[in-house]
Amino acid sequence: MNIQAKLTGINRAEAMRYLGYRGQELSKGDTVAIDRCVEAVMQTASPKLVWKRVPIDSCPCIEGEDLARHLAGCDEVALMAVTLGVDIDRLISKLGVKNPADALIIDSCASAAIENVADNFESDLRPALASKHRSLTKRYSPGYGDLPIEVQRDLCAYLDTAHAIGLTLSHSLMMIPTKSVTAFLGIRTD
Amino acid sequence: MRKITILDGGMGTMLQAAGMKPGEHPEIYGLAHPDVVRGIHDAFIKAGSEVIYANTFGANRRKLAGTGHSVAEVVRANVISARASAAGHGARVALDIGPIGELLEPLGTLSFEEAYDIFKEMVEAGVDAGVSLIVIETMTDLAEARAAVLAAKECSGLPVWVTMSFEATGRTFTGTTVPAMALALGGLGVEAIGINCSLGPEQLVPLVTELHEWTELPIIVKPNAGLPDPATGEYSLSAVEFGKQMRAFPRLGGLILGGCCGTTPRFIERIAGMRERAWHVKKVDKRHGVCSAMRTVEFSGRQEMEMLNRPAAVHVIGERINPTGKKRLQQALIDGDMNYIMQQAIEQEEAGAEILDINVGFPGIDEPAMMTQVVKAVQSVVSLPLQIDSSNPEAIEAGLRVCNGRAIVNSVNGKQAVLDTVLPIVVKYGAAVIALTLDEDGIPQSAVRRCAIAKRIISVAHGYDLDDDDILFDCLTMAISADQGSAAETLTAVRAMSKGGGLHTVLGVSNISFGLPERNRITENFLIQALGQGLEFAIVNPNRKPIMDAICTYRAICGEDAGCSAYIERFGQDAQGTAPAQATGNAAIACPEPDMRTAVLRGLREEVTGITTELLETMSELDVINEELIPALDAVGEQYEQGRVYLPQLINAANAACAGFDIVKSRIAARGGADISKGRVVLATVEGDIHDIGKNIVRVVLENYGYTVIDLGRDVPVQTVVDAVIREDAPVVGLSALMTTTVTAMQRTIEAIRESGHACRIIVGGAVLTADYAREIGADYYAKDAKQTADIVRSVLG
Numbered sequence: 001m002n003i004q005a006k007l008t009g010i011n012r013a014e015a016m017r018y019l020g021y022r023g024q025e026l027s028k029g030d031t032v033a034i035d036r037c038v039e040a041v042m043q044t045a046s047p048k049l050v051w052k053r054v055p056i057d058s059c060p061c062i063e064g065e066d067l068a069r070h071l072a073g074c075d076e077v078a079l080m081a082v083t084l085g086v087d088i089d090r091l092i093s094k095l096g097v098k099n100p101a102d103a104l105i106i107d108s109c110a111s112a113a114i115e116n117v118a119d120n121f122e123s124d125l126r127p128a129l130a131s132k133h134r135s136l137t138k139r140y141s142p143g144y145g146d147l148p149i150e151v152q153r154d155l156c157a158y159l160d161t162a163h164a165i166g167l168t169l170s171h172s173l174m175m176i177p178t179k180s181v182t183a184f185l186g187i188r189t190d
Numbered sequence: 191m192r193k194i195t196i197l198d199g200g201m202g203t204m205l206q207a208a209g210m211k212p213g214e215h216p217e218i219y220g221l222a223h224p225d226v227v228r229g230i231h232d233a234f235i236k237a238g239s240e241v242i243y244a245n246t247f248g249a250n251r252r253k254l255a256g257t258g259h260s261v262a263e264v265v266r267a268n269v270i271s272a273r274a275s276a277a278g279h280g281a282r283v284a285l286d287i288g289p290i291g292e293l294l295e296p297l298g299t300l301s302f303e304e305a306y307d308i309f310k311e312m313v314e315a316g317v318d319a320g321v322s323l324i325v326i327e328t329m330t331d332l333a334e335a336r337a338a339v340l341a342a343k344e345c346s347g348l349p350v351w352v353t354m355s356f357e358a359t360g361r362t363f364t365g366t367t368v369p370a371m372a373l374a375l376g377g378l379g380v381e382a383i384g385i386n387c388s389l390g391p392e393q394l395v396p397l398v399t400e401l402h403e404w405t406e407l408p409i410i411v412k413p414n415a416g417l418p419d420p421a422t423g424e425y426s427l428s429a430v431e432f433g434k435q436m437r438a439f440p441r442l443g444g445l446i447l448g449g450c451c452g453t454t455p456r457f458i459e460r461i462a463g464m465r466e467r468a469w470h471v472k473k474v475d476k477r478h479g480v481c482s483a484m485r486t487v488e489f490s491g492r493q494e495m496e497m498l499n500r501p502a503a504v505h506v507i508g509e510r511i512n513p514t515g516k517k518r519l520q521q522a523l524i525d526g527d528m529n530y531i532m533q534q535a536i537e538q539e540e541a542g543a544e545i546l547d548i549n550v551g552f553p554g555i556d557e558p559a560m561m562t563q564v565v566k567a568v569q570s571v572v573s574l575p576l577q578i579d580s581s582n583p584e585a586i587e588a589g590l591r592v593c594n595g596r597a598i599v600n601s602v603n604g605k606q607a608v609l610d611t612v613l614p615i616v617v618k619y620g621a622a623v624i625a626l627t628l629d630e631d632g633i634p635q636s637a638v639r640r641c642a643i644a645k646r647i648i649s650v651a652h653g654y655d656l657d658d659d660d661i662l663f664d665c666l667t668m669a670i671s672a673d674q675g676s677a678a679e680t681l682t683a684v685r686a687m688s689k690g691g692g693l694h695t696v697l698g699v700s701n702i703s704f705g706l707p708e709r710n711r712i713t714e715n716f717l718i719q720a721l722g723q724g725l726e727f728a729i730v731n732p733n734r735k736p737i738m739d740a741i742c743t744y745r746a747i748c749g750e751d752a753g754c755s756a757y758i759e760r761f762g763q764d765a766q767g768t769a770p771a772q773a774t775g776n777a778a779i780a781c782p783e784p785d786m787r788t789a790v791l792r793g794l795r796e797e798v799t800g801i802t803t804e805l806l807e808t809m810s811e812l813d814v815i816n817e818e819l820i821p822a823l824d825a826v827g828e829q830y831e832q833g834r835v836y837l838p839q840l841i842n843a844a845n846a847a848c849a850g851f852d853i854v855k856s857r858i859a860a861r862g863g864a865d866i867s868k869g870r871v872v873l874a875t876v877e878g879d880i881h882d883i884g885k886n887i888v889r890v891v892l893e894n895y896g897y898t899v900i901d902l903g904r905d906v907p908v909q910t911v912v913d914a915v916i917r918e919d920a921p922v923v924g925l926s927a928l929m930t931t932t933v934t935a936m937q938r939t940i941e942a943i944r945e946s947g948h949a950c951r952i953i954v955g956g957a958v959l960t961a962d963y964a965r966e967i968g969a970d971y972y973a974k975d976a977k978q979t980a981d982i983v984r985s986v987l988g
Contacts, residue, residue, distance in 0.1 A: 001420075002419075002420050003420070019836060019837055019838060020836055020837050021836045022833050022836070024833065024834055024835055024836045024839070025834075026836075027792060029792070029793065029842075030838065030839060033838065052212075060213060085363070086293075086297050086363065086364050086365065087365065089297055090297070090573075092883065093296065093570055093571055093882075094536060094571045094572070096882060096883060096886045097529060097532045097533055097536060097571050097886075098533065098536050098571075099845075100841050100845070100883070100886045100887055100890050101793075101838040101839075101841035101842045101845065102838075103883055103886065104837060104838055104841065104883055104887065105838055107883050143930075149930065149931060154213060157213040158212050158213035160212070160213075162289065162291055163328070163387075165363075166330060166363025166364065168291060168292055168293045168298065169291075169292065170292055170293070170298055170299045170300070170878065170880075171252075171292060171299060171300070171878060172299070172878035172879065172929065172931040172932050172935070173929070173931045174299070174878070174879065174880065174929060174931070174932075176292075176293045176297055176298045176299075176880075177297070178880070178881070
């Protein structure tokens with residue numbers, strides 16, 4: 001199944017929520033700034049995807065109770081990693097010096113953007129499975145519930161994310177590029 | 191006619207076929223199954239491999255951590271397997287070095303120095319185990335590849351080959367370009383350079399074609415077996431097809447050939463026949479230049495210069511990062527205030543500088559250490575090639591070592607002692623160098639004498655294996671206020687060297703107007719004349735609009751700016767009166783003469799500037815701060831707390847207030863008044879964490895409340911924070927951490943500050959922290975946002 005990484009849009013409401021927006025009055029300048037940042041993220045992002053479909057018995061890193069519960073009834077797991085690439089991180093670093101307000105807005109827009117890339121993966125995979133009477137659970141990521149963040153290391157090694165999409169982990173388990181998402185999605189027969 | 195050398199194929203592919211699981215360490219697998227590894231090497235040698243890569247790709251201490259095996263042990267065992275296979279077949283065994291797996295600073299947290307150390311350990315283990323060459327491959331980050339090459343070169347006497355992995359766009363995952371690889375790694379003295387993995391042979395043809403234009407080294411091509419099927423992971427090419435496609439490379443200088451992912455001994459068999467005959471390599475004019483990982487500034491080629499009777503392009507070197515005569519920059523260097531220096535870098539890049547000069551020489555500064563720090567800081571925010579400017583050889587080497595690209599060294603001159611000291615450093619790092627046309631007898635009056643010195647420098651440089659294209663000749667600009675005849679001599683020298691000699695020329699242009707009023711007029715006019723004589727590099731202040739206007743105009747007139755498109759872009763909008771709106775804050779709002787409070791609230795920088803200037807006519811500086819600017823900021827802060835303005839608006843307001851503070855500060859500085867700082871605050875994002883948006887917001891807000899902020903940046907080592915607290919005797923320290931995994935580093939930092947005995951108050955903040963958690967790790971205060979941080983600092987410092 002050939003699924004491409006796609007960034008189709010940025011959910012502004014979601015980005016605004018990350019910014020702590022609660023209906024404050026925005027000036028023309030404020031909305032112009034948001035438009036500018038949305039555009040910059042769309043231009044700068046270079047979305048990439050790597051994923052593997054594995055039988056649940058040979059799926060690595062299923063630790064703790066919460067993920068097991070999430071995957072209950074599934075016989076397969078889709079392991080996924082997506083990233084927007086390093087140029088977004090570069091842009092945020094530069095703006096942090098030059099224009100911290102834009103840095104903040106870009107950061108939020110980029111967070112919304114990587115969610116969009118992950119959502120697009122799901123919405124491409126879901127119908128392909130449905131045609132075979134299979135369904136897909138939601139995404140479940142390292143650090144959720146009792147799934148330790150340390151799982152990130154094994155998951156990234158399993159998908160060889162550094163080689164496949166340029167996604168690496170720092171010593172302190174931070175994903176770099178920072179705008180990246182990894183997740184487990186369960187697959188089961190309806 | 192040239193011979194081909196045949197490499198091996200995909201070790202990982204073969205190991206997986208032999209039963210290794212995804213995610214398993216191939217090097218540990220090799221430790222447990224030496225027979226499998228030997229079988230793979232044997233098969234490749236039988237297929238025709240003359241060089242085999244030992245199974246050591248990921249045998250670095252970061253990847254082996256927790257496996258219970260040392261680097262030396264793993265490298266030794268896998269090299270022994272390879273040597274056993276090679277013995278008796280005449281095959282050479284290479285130590286294979288792949289990426290560490292963590293990204294280097296500034297994108298990641300791994301320092302260049304630590305990366306070097308990690309590679310050094312591998313190289314030493316490989317040398318001990320008896321490899322006959324060192325191969326560095328699959329690199330995607332130029333900085334990491336540089337660290338590996340330096341380690342290999344400095345810790346072994348073996349040949350070093352290096353290949354990077356590109357996408358079809360011609361860039362690596364981190365943005366490194368093919369010319370940048372050629373210039374930067376070729377400059378470090380590798381014996382062969384090339385491309386591995388990435389794509390199939392056919393897709394690599396354009397990349398190898400480009401590489402061939404930028405290097406004279408033998409080119410390594412080790413592609414995948416085509417493109418992988420995303421679902422099955424199977425590669426698309428058959429061995430026969432692979433073999434056919436590989437025949438494109440010898441012509442392009444690709445003389446060392448093998449395969450990467452998906453290539454088995456059957457693939458190698460298909461290319462092994464290529465070494466039976468000699469191959470013709472297509473001749474091309476080599477291209478020259480300097481670069482960062484992402485941007486290349488190409489020097490004019492000699493043929494172009496002759497054909498056009500001018501350099502193919504003129505280039506702007508930004509001169510602003512130089513403390514001579516610049517009080518604010520001097521202060522920034524003393525304070526270690528990298529933020530100010532980074533702002534200077536960004537400003538020049540946006541004004542049109544193509545190369546940035548970096549000079550940090552100032553009494554009381556440890557110049558080599560500061561050079562390292564400033565080069566790293568500047569590289570973290572701009573992607574321009576750098577010019578390392580110092581008379582201190584140690585500082586030059588420190589700058590070149592961490593400069594991620596090919597730099598220019600500024601400068602040498604005709605003095606033998608200077609040439610003999612500096613040129614070996616230039617050669618070691620493969621830099622270009624500016625040569626001032628003066629010598630032991632001082633600055634020659636005449637152009638003829640300057641040309642004679644240039645000639646002598648060339649002959650000395652040739653002795654060090656440098657090329658004419660590695661040198662930029664500075665024909666020396668003298669102030670006309672001191673000697674009016676000198677300008678003509680300088681221009682004559684530029685003409686003789688550039689148009690007459692086909693050499694690269696450079697001038698520090700603004701010296702010309704020293705001591706005269708309306709300096710821009712003189713500088714601009716002289717610049718245009720010099721460009722007309724064939725000046726290729728102009729060292730100027732790019733922030734001066736008339737200077738950049740003149741360069742833009744010159745490029746249109748001489749024909750470099752094809753279709754005058756850059757000229758139209760720069761000036762077309764002015765003519766229509768539709769200059770782009772200021773990209774800051776809420777400036778788009780029309781608001782007739784707002785008061786300070788409104789102007790700050792709406793983030794109107796220009797209005798705040800105007801109001802502040804006006805108020806200073808009737809009020810004292812301190813009154814303007816305490817009665818106008820700070821109450822205005824307080825009002826915004828209050829509205830923020832009430833949820834009536836949101837965070838970007840708060841930041842814009844703080845930024846606007848900043849414009850007012852700057853005016854007040856420069857007024858005070860101008861009359862030599864006392865510092866109005868309300869106290870010093872040290873800020874840092876803790877070790878291991880690179881999230882610094884929150885910390886940057888805190889910085890902006892605190893600065894605008896009148897505090898002096900020592901911003902140590904992100905991923906700051908524990909000891910650096912402690913040292914800064916003691917050095918600055920800072921009463922308040924702010925620490926930020928965004929991840930649960932980095933809060934431990936925050937706790938260690940707090941403990942170290944306490945152990946130092948310094949009585950500062952510690953404020954912590956970050957997404958995962960709470961007031962309870964903050965108390966638990968020993969902080970004095972928890973602040974949920976920048977506003978609260980400012981309130982706490984105010985309660986401590988007043």
